[in-house]
Amino acid sequence: MKKLLLILATGSIAVSASAQALYMGSRNAGQQEARSIEALNSRYHQGLSGIGHKTTAGPTTRWYNYGDLFDTTVGSASTGLNAHIIWWDTSGQINYTSGLAHNRQVSCGTTFHPQFTGFNDVVLYNGMMSMDMTKAFNIDSIDLFGLYQFNPAKTSVVDTLILTLTYGNGTSASDIGTSYFSDATVCSRYGITRPSDSLVFPTIDYDSVTNTATGATKKTWKILLGATLASGAWGDTSANGIWSKGVAVPGGFSVPAGNIVGFTQTFRSGDATYRANDSIFTGNGRIPYNIYRPLVIFKSAGTTAQWAPYSHADLNHGQYKTLPNFLNGWGGVYVPMWAWSSGGGTAASSLQHNYVGFRVTCATCNTIGTNDVASSINEVIAYPNPANTELNIAYNFTRNADATITVSNILGAVVATKTVSNTINGTTTFSTSNIPNGMYIYTVSAGGKQASGKINIAH
Numbered sequence: 001m002k003k004l005l006l007i008l009a010t011g012s013i014a015v016s017a018s019a020q021a022l023y024m025g026s027r028n029a030g031q032q033e034a035r036s037i038e039a040l041n042s043r044y045h046q047g048l049s050g051i052g053h054k055t056t057a058g059p060t061t062r063w064y065n066y067g068d069l070f071d072t073t074v075g076s077a078s079t080g081l082n083a084h085i086i087w088w089d090t091s092g093q094i095n096y097t098s099g100l101a102h103n104r105q106v107s108c109g110t111t112f113h114p115q116f117t118g119f120n121d122v123v124l125y126n127g128m129m130s131m132d133m134t135k136a137f138n139i140d141s142i143d144l145f146g147l148y149q150f151n152p153a154k155t156s157v158v159d160t161l162i163l164t165l166t167y168g169n170g171t172s173a174s175d176i177g178t179s180y181f182s183d184a185t186v187c188s189r190y191g192i193t194r195p196s197d198s199l200v201f202p203t204i205d206y207d208s209v210t211n212t213a214t215g216a217t218k219k220t221w222k223i224l225l226g227a228t229l230a231s232g233a234w235g236d237t238s239a240n241g242i243w244s245k246g247v248a249v250p251g252g253f254s255v256p257a258g259n260i261v262g263f264t265q266t267f268r269s270g271d272a273t274y275r276a277n278d279s280i281f282t283g284n285g286r287i288p289y290n291i292y293r294p295l296v297i298f299k300s301a302g303t304t305a306q307w308a309p310y311s312h313a314d315l316n317h318g319q320y321k322t323l324p325n326f327l328n329g330w331g332g333v334y335v336p337m338w339a340w341s342s343g344g345g346t347a348a349s350s351l352q353h354n355y356v357g358f359r360v361t362c363a364t365c366n367t368i369g370t371n372d373v374a375s376s377i378n379e380v381i382a383y384p385n386p387a388n389t390e391l392n393i394a395y396n397f398t399r400n401a402d403a404t405i406t407v408s409n410i411l412g413a414v415v416a417t418k419t420v421s422n423t424i425n426g427t428t429t430f431s432t433s434n435i436p437n438g439m440y441i442y443t444v445s446a447g448g449k450q451a452s453g454k455i456n457i458a459h
Contacts, residue, residue, distance in 0.1 A: 059127075059128070059129055059365075059367045060129060060361060060362055060363055060365060061129065061359070061360070061361045061362075062128050062129040062359075062360055063143065063357050063358070063359050063360075064112070064114050064119060064357065064358045064359075064360060065143065065355070065356070065357040065358075066110075066112070066316040066353055067145075067295075067297040067353055067354075067355035067356070069118050069119065069124070069316075070297055070299075070353055071297060072124065073118060074299055074309065081295050081296070081297055081298075081355065082295070082296045082297075082298060082352075083146065083147045083293040083294070083295055083296075084105060084108065084293055084294060084296060084320070085103065085105065085280070085281055085291055085292075085293050086105050086106060086107055086108055086265070086266065086267050086292060086293070086294065086320075087103045087105070087106065087267065087269070087280055087291070088106060088211060088266070088267065088268045088269065089103075089106060089211075089323070090102050090103055090104060090106065090323050090324065091103075091276035091277060091278075092274075092276075092277075092278060092279070092280035092289075093277060093278065093279045093280065094279070094280060094281045095279060095281060095282045100279065102277075103280065104322040104323060105320050105321070105322055106211050106266070106321050106322070106323055107206075107211050107212060107264055107265065107266040107320070107321040107334070108264065108265050108294050108296075108318075108319070108320050108321070108354055109204045109213060109262060109263060109264040109265070109318075109319040109320070109321070109334045109354070110262075110263050110264075110316070110317065110318050110319060110353065110354040110356055111176065111202045111204065111260055111261065111262055111263075111315055111316060111317045111319065112260060112261040112262075112263060112316060112358055113202075113260045113261075113314065113315035113316045114131045114137065114260075114261075114358070114360055115131050115132050115133050115135075115260070115378060115379055116313065116314050116315065116316060116378075116379070117313055117314075117378050117379070117396050117398070117425070118314065119131065120132075120368055120378065120398065121368075122368055122369045125368050126368055126369040127367060127368060127369060128367070128368050129360070129362060129365045129366075129367065129368070130365055130366045130367060130368045130398075131360070131362065131365055132377070132378050132379075132398070133257065133258050133377075133378070133379055133380070133451065134257055134258075134451075135257055135362055135364055135365050136254065136255060136256050136257045136362070136364075137254075137255050137360050137361065137362040137365070138252045138253065138254050138255070138360065138361045138362070139165065139249055139252065139253045139255065139261065139358050139359065139360055140248065140249055140252045140253075140359055140361060141246055141247065141248050141249060141358075141359035142163065142246070142247045142249060142263070142356065142357065142358060142359075143244060143245075143246050143247075143356065143357030143358070143359070144161075144244065144245050144246075144247060144265070144294075144356060145243070145244050145294070145295040145355045145356065145357075146243060146292060146293055146294040146295050147243065147292070147293040147295075148225055148243060148290070148291075148292050148293075149287050149290065149291050149293065150227055150287070150290050151287050151288060151289060151290060154271060154289065154290055155226070155227035156226075156227075157226060157269075157270050157271045157289075157290055158224050158225070158226040158270045159224070159225040159226060159267065159268065159269055159270045159271075159290055159292070160222050160223070160224060160225065160267070160268045160270060161222065161223050161224075161225055161265060161266070161267055161268075161292060162210070162211075162212055162220065162221075162222050162265070162266040162267075162268060163220070163221055163222070163223065163247065163263070163264070163265060163266075164210075164212040164213040164218055164219065164220045164262075164263070164264045164266075165213075165218065165219045165249065165253045165261060165262070165263055166204070166205075166213045166214075166215045166217050166218040166219075166261070166262045166263075167217050167253075167255045167256070167259040167260065167261050167262065168202075168215070168217070168259055168260070168262065169258050169259050169260070169453075170202060170260075170381065170385070171385065171454070172385065174215075174217075174259070175204075175205055175213070175214070175215025175216065175217050175218065175262065176202050176203065176204060176205075176259070176260055176261075176262050177202065177203045177205065177333070178200060178201070178202055178203065178381075178383060178384075178385060179200075179201060179203050179333075179336075180198040180199055180200045180201065180383055180384055181198060181199040181201075181338065181339075182194060182195070182198045182199075186199065186338075187199050189307045189348075190307060190308075190309075190310035190338075191310065192310070195390075196390075196429055197392060197427060197429070198383065198384065198392065199310065199338060200312055200381065200383045200384075200392075200394075201315075201317055201336045201338055202260060202262075202315050202317060202336075203319075203333040203334065203336065204262040204264065204319055204333060204334040205262075205332060205333055206321055206331075206332055206333055206334055210266075211266045211321070212264050212266050213262050213263075213264040213334075219249070219250075219251075219253050221249070221250050223245075223247055225290070225292065226270075226290075246359075260315050261358070263356065263358075264321075264334070265292075265294055265354075265356075267291070267292035269289055269290065271289050271290065274289055294354060294355075294356075295354070295355040296318055296352055296353060296354050296355060297352060297353050297355050298352035298353070299348075299352065305348045306348050307348040308337070308348070308352055308353075310338075312381060312394035312427060313378075313379050313381070313394060313395075313396040313425055315381075316353065317336050317337055317338070317353070318336075318337045318352050318353040318354045319334035319335060319336050319337065319354075320334060320335055320340075321334045321335065322335055337352050337353070377395070377397055377398075377444060377446055377447070377449045377450070377451045378396050378397055378398050379394075379395065379396050380393065380394070380395045380442075380444045380451040380452075380453065381393070381394045381395075382394075382442050382453055382455045385455050385456055386455075386456035386457060386458040387432050387455060387456070387457050387458070388432070388457075388458065388459060389431070389432060389433060389459075390429055390430065390431055390432060391407065391429070391430045391432050391442070391455060391457070392427050392428070392429050392430075393405050393427065393428050393429075393430070393442055393444065394425075394426070394427040395425065395426065395427075395428075395444050395446075395451075396424065396425035397423070397424050397425065397446055397447065399424065399447070400422050400423060400424045401422070401423070401424075401446040401447040402419070402420070402421050402422060402423075402446065403419065403420050403423060403444060403445060403446040404417065404418075404419050404444075404445045404446075405417065405418050405419070405420070405428045405442070405443070405444050405445075406442070406443045406445075407430060407435070407440050407441070407442050407443075407455075408440060408441045408442075408443065409438065409439075409440055409441075415435050415440065416430045416435065418430070432457050432459070433459075435457050436457070437457055437458050437459055438456070438457060439454060439455075439456055440454070440455050440456075440457060441453070441454060441455075442454075442455050
């Protein structure tokens, strides 16, 4: 986290309250005006000093924060922080650089993928708990980072932050689904070549009634925000205004093996004086109502946002829910960061990974650099699902290995197979033109281990 502190100290934070959602491939995100609000006041540039960042607690317990990993791997000269405004609905107005306009962002989310190879890097995390897709785990706490800013005349108001956890395995039947972009221009920005490959990302299902994640697996709880709460008051009270709070997950949240996590934050004002069309942020430090602004980390060169690095094997993604749906085309899910850009799609988005930590426990997990060598297969992803003309199977291993990738029907007969030699990650593509419609099993075998999943083929 030290490198990120330097970025904040130089005053390189630029805040964008909204961006332009760009039509890309299989998703139509519509068109939205590119807008921004003022840069953060200089007191925020003092950095995150004084905030207790959590690292690890032992071989079976660990804090994960993708923002820290992103900062470490991308480099200190290329990362920064934004603070976006979320409001319960679209009735509040914000004074953007382009003028007063209604709020579009009603909730923010992130997909958490602790099985990602980067979290298991022996150089960065030697001696910490390792994680792979064969392990179930539990989340008992969340570390939140944001700005909760007061109107000095309204410090008696008690607001609410609604937190939701869910999980899924990327299939259409789970609460975390999978989608992809196949537009050649978009894919090229992330080093993806069409038509043999696509930009794949997880999606969090959206509940329009509660403005949170939805699904059969979800857990929702609330925390109160306010200056005058008896204990644990969350407010704009630190020297730099940036605030962190560890929040317990009531009863914990159990995630079965083979799943990743979706997490959403929704702010609801408790101010009885608020009326539709009121300004919730007028700029220049004037805040008519108490507001909550979650932090996001992004890739940039100076103050100019850049296209973020992409990997099929990395499902840690930042997401926002924007309304109204008829303007953005993403009615049932949170909009992933890959769908946001500015300037008509010619410039990268500053809206990237939400800065949030997760405390994970796993009694059966191994220790990085000690006894994790037996787990050679770290992740396997198949897409698109359903597959039409081609099926892609992406994989990454904890060490180099020879691998066999097969596709079998439900009776066990192999319909396609390929082998790769001495690899640690990659993508194997099968043509499905000669494979009948139906349900199939894909299997990756490497280092004496196997990982399998189901895929539909529909021409």
